[in-house]
Every structure is written in structure tokens, then in C-alpha cells.
Amino acid sequence: MLTITQGFVVLIIFLLIVEFFKLQKARKQFPPGPAPLPLLGNLVHLKFQFHRDLLMELAKTHGNIYTLWFGWAPVIILNGYQAVKDGMTTHPEDVSGRMVSPFFRAMAKGKGIILASGRSWKQQRRFGIMTLRCLGMGKKGLEYRVQEEASHLVDVFVNLKGRPVDPSFPLFHSISNVICALVFGYHFSDEDKTFHELISATETLFRFAGSFVHQLYEIFPWLVCRLPGPHKKALSCYDVLSSFARKEIRRHVERGIPDEPQDFIDFYLAEMEKSKDGAKPKYDEDNLVYVINDLFLGGSETSSTTLYWGLLYMVVHPDIQEKVQKELDAVLGPSQLICYEDRRKLPYTNAVVHEIQRFSNIVFVGMPRMCVRDTTLLGFPVKKGTIIMPNIASVLYDPEQWETPRQFNPGHFLDKEGNFIPREAFLPFSAGHRVCLGEHLARTELFIFFANLLRAFTFRLPEGVTKINTEPIFGGTLQPHPYSVCAIPR
Known part of the structure; x- marks a missing residue:
């Protein structure tokens, strides 16, 4: 006769076998992929990490559209330029939803812009784009702010007088x-x-x-949320941002809404006032808090990290740094204000900025989308509610689109005469209805900051340092390992 313990073990094994066969039946409704295991899904195939190269390797076996399972949740992966482009733009409205996973639901409550979906997302995004334009996005007014900050950054490096510094904080x-x-x-x-x-x-x-704990939270939220760990600290850090946003909102409310709004919060508060008599206001303080967080996180981390990579690449490739400087010297005066429009006269510099974005590939997997209705994706029928994940790294490293995808090569954006050429497979800002709303601002910042820094300085490794780690640290964005440089005035 079986003991209670043995009976329990037999029951667990039986349930796991039942779960396994249920999964095998369920996976027939999705594009092919590696066979998932009960509870773990395909975490074993991913070696318990979400690595860009592993996703590309799996595509070699299962094709450029395949399915991975995270526990009982299927996720369709799009790999390579053609699959990502077609998947995101053929029926863009169908795949415009946002998967609000357990951790991100606990963090942002499905509000704001980045982690919102449906009607709320459309309203907040439309208002965000309209307001940023009113504040100068795409115009000289905002460009002047970028030029001011670039000039301040140059002064910071001047004051260091060539001493070694980790440029991460000044850039951010x-x-x-x-x-x-x-x-x-x-x-x-x-x-x-x-x-x-x-x-x-x-x-x-x-x-x-x-991180691994983040993945565990998404698969077993009912368990992990009750345990201590780094997820608690991450959520408390988001609360720090939210608390600051609420203080700023209160400061604006106490000051009063001016006749001519001066900043984003002013515009939003004015819109809240207009819509407060509606049956269900479109704009409220909670949404404003999360929109502020989205703008701060999205407008700070990505561009500063890209520039952090950019200075690293200039140190590793001093010949490229020298070519940029020669072009800047030949075209611009030493005290001339650098404008975004100058990129047309600086094809090599423009190509280097684009190659920094392509090669650093800081957001290696696009934020997961969700089908808002039944649709067809690259010939596969896909049901409403299915999660879609575009592998942006596979686009920026696609060997069918780039001559030397695994090398830092500004020539990817130059023709034989040295003229700048745009590339269709350059999709660091994603594609479709969820394309980054701050794309123009980011492009302006990257060009103006980079050109100002390289016109003013030559960046070198500190004396005695001969090697530098160019492998990324995986996280929400791909970060370089911390490093120091010397900014030598030219």
C-alpha cells in the first residue's frame, strides 16, 4: 500500500503528465515552436533567461514566426526584418494592444501610455503627441532646449580637464x-x-x-508577490517616481493653471478641467502620474544609454572617431550652433549616430503587443488576446539586411559616394501603431549631443587601461559595463 507521501508524489506526476498533454494539444493552435513543459513552459529552452541570441537561434529551427510558452501563456515571436515589419504593419490596428503582465499591472495599473491598452491608451497617446508638439517637438523651440543641455554637458567635461570619468551620470x-x-x-x-x-x-x-526573478514573477505572480526579493524593491522604486510626479502635480495645482500652459503638466491639468463634467473623465490624476513616469523613463534612459554606448564605440574605434571629427571641422565652425538639420551636411557623422543605435540595440526585444481582435499574422490565424513579441535585435542584426551585422560599421548607412542612405531595416523605435512617440526628440538629441561632444573632445581610455568590455549587461535595456574615459579638449 502506498504511503501518503508516495501517493502525493504519484498524484503530482499524474497531474504533470495531464498538463503536458494539455499543452501539446493547445500548442497546435499556434505557430510552431519548441515543446513546452508543464509549469515552466519553454524556460528550459531559454536557459532561464530572455537572451536575444537564443531567440535568433530558435528561429533557425522553428522559422521566423514561432511560439514560446511562459507557463501556460503562449507568446508569438517575430524574428527578422520581414517578419517584424509584416507582423507590425500589415494589420497594425489588430496588434496595437499591450500585454499588461502581472508585474507591470502591479506597477502601473494599466494606465499611462506605454503600459496602457484600448481606448485609454489611444486617448493618452494622442494627447501626449499633441501636447509635445505644442511644446515644440519637431520645432526650433525644443531643439534649442537640446542645444542648451548639450552645451552644458560640454562644460561638464571641460571642467574635468581630461581627468578619467564614468560618463554615465553626466549623460543621463x-x-x-x-x-x-x-x-x-x-x-x-x-x-x-x-x-x-x-x-x-x-x-x-x-x-x-x-531578470530571472522578474520572469518568475510573471509566471507565478500569486507566489512571488508574497515573497521578499528584488521585485519588492523594483515596485518601491516605481513608487518613488510616482510620489515625485504627484508632488509636481500638487505644486502646479497650487500655483494655478496659467492662461498659456508652460509645460506638459499645465496642459494636462487644463484638459482635466475641461473634461471633469463628463460621465467618465478621460483625464485624471492617476493617468497623469503614469504618463509622467512614462515620459521620464522613456525620455531619459534610452537616449542616455545609447550615447553611453556611443562614447564606448568611439574609444574602441579611434579611426571612426577621427573621421567624424574631420567632417565636423570641415563643415562647421568651432563655435557654430549645431542644429538637427546639419545632419544633411554631415553624412558620415549621421551614419555613425545611426550605427550606434543599430549596433547597441538597447531595447533588444520590443514591448509585447496583444491582438485586440482575431487576425492573421504571416499566414497564421491568431486569436484575440494573443501576445506578440517583435525581436528587434533580429531586425537590426538581420544578415539579409546588413552587410556586416555583427560589426560596428557606419558604412551600413553610406553609399559608394559617401552620401547618407536611410535603411528600411533600421527599426530601433519599433513599427506600427505602437512606434515610439518620442522618436523625433530622440533622433534630435542623439545627433546634437554626439556632434557637440566629438567636436569639442577626443575620447580616450585612461592611462594604463588597454581593454574595455563591449558585451552588454542584460536588463530592461542593454547597458554597457561601467567604464571610464578621458575627454581631451581638442
Whole structure:
């Protein structure tokens, strides 16, 4: 006769076998992929990490559209330029939903822009784009703010007088001050204690995203949410950002809404006032808090990290750095204000900025989409509610689109005469209805900051340092390993 323990073990084995066969039946409704295991899904195939190269390797076996399972949740992966482009743009409205996973639901409650879906997302995104345009996005007014911050960053490096420095903080500070001026109406000083707290919270959030514990939370939220661990710290860091946003909102309310709104919060509060008599207001304080968080995180982390990679690549490729400087010297005067329009006269510099974005590939997997209705994806029928994940890394490293995808090569964006050429497979901002709403701002920042830095300085490794790690640290964005450089005035 079986003991209670043995009976329990037999029961568990039986249930696992039943789950296995249920999964095998369920997976027939989706594009092919590796066979999932009960509870774990395909985490074993992914070696318990969400790695861009593993996703590309799986595509070699299962094709450029395949399915991975995270527990009982199927996720369709799109791999390579053609699959991502067709999947995101053939029926863009059908795949415009956002998967609000357990962790992100606990974090942002499905509000704001990035993690919202449906009607709320459309309203908040439309208002966000319209307001950023009113504040100068795509116009000279906003470009002037970028030029101001780039000039301030140059001064920071000048004051270092060639001493070694990790450029991460100065880059983040200057880039984030552009979006802070738009959203809050003021800049942070270098020494501001609150700003340092916001940076620390941001770094913690991005380090946690994509980690093993994050993946466990998404698969077993009912268990992990009750346990101590880094997920608790990540959620508390998001609360730090939210608390700051609420203080800023209160400050604006107490000051009163001016006749001519000066920043994003002013515009939003004015819209809240207009819609407060509606049956269900479209705009409220909670949504404003999460929109502010989205703008701060999206407008700070991605561009500063890309520039952080950019300086690293210039140190590793001094010949490319020298070519950029020669072009800048030949075309621009030493004190001439650099404009975004100057990129047309600086094809090599423009190509290098684009190659930094392509090669660093900081958001290696696009934010998961969700089908908002039954649709067809690359010939496969896909039901409403299915999660779609575009593998952006596979687009930017697609060997069918790039001559030397695994090498840093500005020639990818130049023709034989040295003219800049745009490339269709350059999709660092994603594609379709969920394309990054701050794309134009990011492009302007990257070009103006990079050109200003390389016109003013030559970047070198500190004396005695001969090697530098160019492998990424995986997280919410792909970060370089911390490094130091010397900015030698030219």
C-alpha cells in the first residue's frame, strides 16, 4: 500500500503528465515552436533567461514566426526584418494592444501610455503627441532646449580637464533635463538630491526588468508577490517616481493653471478641467502620474544609454572617431550652433549616430503587443488576446539586411559616394501603431549631443587601461559595463 507521501508524489506526476498533454494539444493552435513543459513552459529552452541570441537561434529551427510558452501563456515571436515589419504593419490596428503582465499591472495599473491598452491608451497617446508638439517637438523651440543641455554637458567635461570619468551620470543628467523641462517646466542641477533619487530608482527598475526573478514573477505572480526579493524593491522604486510626479502635480495645482500652459503638466491639468463634467473623465490624476513616469523613463534612459554606448564605440574605434571629427571641422565652425538639420551636411557623422543605435540595440526585444481582435499574422490565424513579441535585435542584426551585422560599421548607412542612405531595416523605435512617440526628440538629441561632444573632445581610455568590455549587461535595456574615459579638449 502506498504511503501518503508516495501517493502525493504519484498524484503530482499524474497531474504533470495531464498538463503536458494539455499543452501539446493547445500548442497546435499556434505557430510552431519548441515543446513546452508543464509549469515552466519553454524556460528550459531559454536557459532561464530572455537572451536575444537564443531567440535568433530558435528561429533557425522553428522559422521566423514561432511560439514560446511562459507557463501556460503562449507568446508569438517575430524574428527578422520581414517578419517584424509584416507582423507590425500589415494589420497594425489588430496588434496595437499591450500585454499588461502581472508585474507591470502591479506597477502601473494599466494606465499611462506605454503600459496602457484600448481606448485609454489611444486617448493618452494622442494627447501626449499633441501636447509635445505644442511644446515644440519637431520645432526650433525644443531643439534649442537640446542645444542648451548639450552645451552644458560640454562644460561638464571641460571642467574635468581630461581627468578619467564614468560618463554615465553626466549623460543621463543632461538628456533627462530635456524631458524634465518639457514635463515639469524646470531643469535639475547636478547636485539635486531628489534627482539622484530618481536616477537610482530608474537604474533599479531597468536592472530588474528581464531578470530571472522578474520572469518568475510573471509566471507565478500569486507566489512571488508574497515573497521578499528584488521585485519588492523594483515596485518601491516605481513608487518613488510616482510620489515625485504627484508632488509636481500638487505644486502646479497650487500655483494655478496659467492662461498659456508652460509645460506638459499645465496642459494636462487644463484638459482635466475641461473634461471633469463628463460621465467618465478621460483625464485624471492617476493617468497623469503614469504618463509622467512614462515620459521620464522613456525620455531619459534610452537616449542616455545609447550615447553611453556611443562614447564606448568611439574609444574602441579611434579611426571612426577621427573621421567624424574631420567632417565636423570641415563643415562647421568651432563655435557654430549645431542644429538637427546639419545632419544633411554631415553624412558620415549621421551614419555613425545611426550605427550606434543599430549596433547597441538597447531595447533588444520590443514591448509585447496583444491582438485586440482575431487576425492573421504571416499566414497564421491568431486569436484575440494573443501576445506578440517583435525581436528587434533580429531586425537590426538581420544578415539579409546588413552587410556586416555583427560589426560596428557606419558604412551600413553610406553609399559608394559617401552620401547618407536611410535603411528600411533600421527599426530601433519599433513599427506600427505602437512606434515610439518620442522618436523625433530622440533622433534630435542623439545627433546634437554626439556632434557637440566629438567636436569639442577626443575620447580616450585612461592611462594604463588597454581593454574595455563591449558585451552588454542584460536588463530592461542593454547597458554597457561601467567604464571610464578621458575627454581631451581638442
